[in-house]
Amino acid sequence: MTSRPRLDVDALLDDPQTKIVVCCGSGGVGKTTTAAALALRAAERGRRVVVLTIDPAKRLAQSLGIEALDNTPRTVRGLRQDPGRGSGSLAATMLDMKSTFDEVVVSQATPDKARQILGNPFYIALSTSFAGTQEYMAMEKLGQLHTQATAEGTYDLIVVDTPPSRSALDFLDAPERLSAFLDGRFIRLLMAPARGPARLLGSGISMVTHAMSTILGSHVLEDMQTFVAALDTVFGGFRQRAARTYSLLQAPGTAFVVVATPERDALDEASYFLNRLGEEQMPLAGVIVNRMTELEGGEVVTVEQALDAAAALGSAGSQADRSARVCAGLLKVYADRVATATTQLQYREDFRTAHDGVPMASVPALISDVHDLDGLRMVGELLAKGSPKSGRKTPAKDPTKPKR
């Protein structure tokens, strides 16, 4: 028998030991909205929260009452504090890759060197337009927020939305990729003129530089060498910071929440996340399945029976029989909804069987997108009571609820 632990969202958010909540999942599953809704709920339950989003969806900023999100956390107004829970707060920020990267460079390098790096064409390309930088910078920003939170006590909970990458866990690989990069022979080759006699690298050097000059043009090689040499000093610190963020993610105060929709692709991706998180020994809180089609206990006849009845009305009904047309249409709507819900439930059950014991919560499909704080608050409430198959609707703000 499959165990069906429920993801108790309120217990997770109320636990003062929960310091970081990371929402991951494939694109288009409502990850960003989930992150914002969790952050709002935590804040209204007394936590001092900052939510870091990656997705530049303007709607989300607007739903938080902020015109545009940027690299500096902005205070969200209009919170409804839960009396007796202390005063929480919510700030929101969006990752700005370039500014974050610039900040790292400026904080790590001497002013001279920083100027050299910031003006280098390779740096500009790397920090603004290359995919992958986003993952590194998301890690960096999380690290910064955490340091700030610890040092100044500004926040006691950070909720992070993850980049919509090919594999949204790319950010976990960032430190390792960085190390591999720094230890790579190619980098050492490029830095050779800065570091010492080229002959240390063996006789291949001249052939390689010649080949590179041929294909790239010699100025490109020079630009690259300047860039790499300049970044050399910066990367030492950068790498350390990334490694620190990585261990922060593994620490008990972190909770990963995998977000999915009841579709095969999204759940396959969620499975992949669960496996990766397990391999990396990252602490998993549970899985949230968004946009479940709800039957509200309304299924009385089967899909086939409804469609048969609709067909019967269609063939028997004369043009004039408006009631027959209404009923036939309603029966088709009914059949469509039951069929969809049944498929979704099946997917969710298959997923649960494959990941026995993983806590789950479900959120019913909403008719329209979330536009404002009220909408986010409602999503939060649905999340809190969204235990799959729980007929009982526990009051969202039940103080007697056991801690995690």
Added chain:
Amino acid sequence: MPADQPSTRLHVVTGKGGAGKSTVAAALALALAGPGKRVLLCEVEGRQGISRLFAGAPLGVTEAALTHGLTPGPGAGLGQPGGEVFALHIDPEAALREYLATYLHVGPAVRALEAFGMVEFATSIAPGLRDVLLTGKVYEATKPTRRGKGALTYDAVVLDAPPTGRVTRFLTANAELAGLARMGPIKNQADSVMATLRGPQTAIHLVTLLEDMVVQETVDAVSELRSAELPVRSVVINRARPQLLEDELANSVAAGAVRPQDVATTLSRAFSISPGSRGSARPPDLGFVDTLLRWGTQHTERRRLENVERDRLYALGLDLTELPAHPGPVDPTTLRDFARDLSQSRIAR
């Protein structure tokens, strides 16, 4: 369709993650591979979404036959076999080796670069270079005549491109490179790739859903692509909700103008005629009627919101194609149904 119109050789399919761009790319490849045609379907993100759709083995890094194209329906060459669909998973490392071999013409230098980890370097730390390589490879495949022994030429290439959030950057990586490398063969190659991607033989299609945020992202992506001078051709609306209740009736239901008692009466008639309901344990009661009316109202409200989104998409002035919602997973049969829908739309011309 006019035969003398310059045909599109490269179809770039993008869309918000989760909107179904791989499905549409695959269906489009099937639709384009009519009798006597050869189409290449390329994947660049290593997700192997295409092999999953066709329930086959993972795609390889060399072009390989995947399946046959759409068999024509009645009236249009019925009985002729469909064309060929080839598939390719473009791997950045393999592309780089090929790229270097092409531009250096000398084996030893490539081997030297490889020995020094150039390949790792280029494909891991410089993802922009990865985009250059991937688009470069797509460009090679689109050429009407191709270098290399045994290289096939294609009537069309369909690219399952990165999602909307990254697609402009992906497609313009070569423009960026052309800026970095101010001269030499690399710049020339980069310029040629950009000329093709921006040229009349390329068409970009955006896959969307009729949801507010997805449509917003689509609208934003269209303006981004347009300002990058990239040829946006069409929008494909995926999973469009079917019209199950005529608008006028739906409005009555939503307005509460339908009497539950009337529905109940008609229903009991329907369930007594319908053979499928024989032996049904519970005759439809007022609770059931209530559910029907409530769900009918919700359905109507969803359709209304979808129409608002549809209007925003119409305002883009692009070709619009709709693919119906399909319960359950997309299997090869569904894919062919989609392909048939697409082949009748303007997207496949």
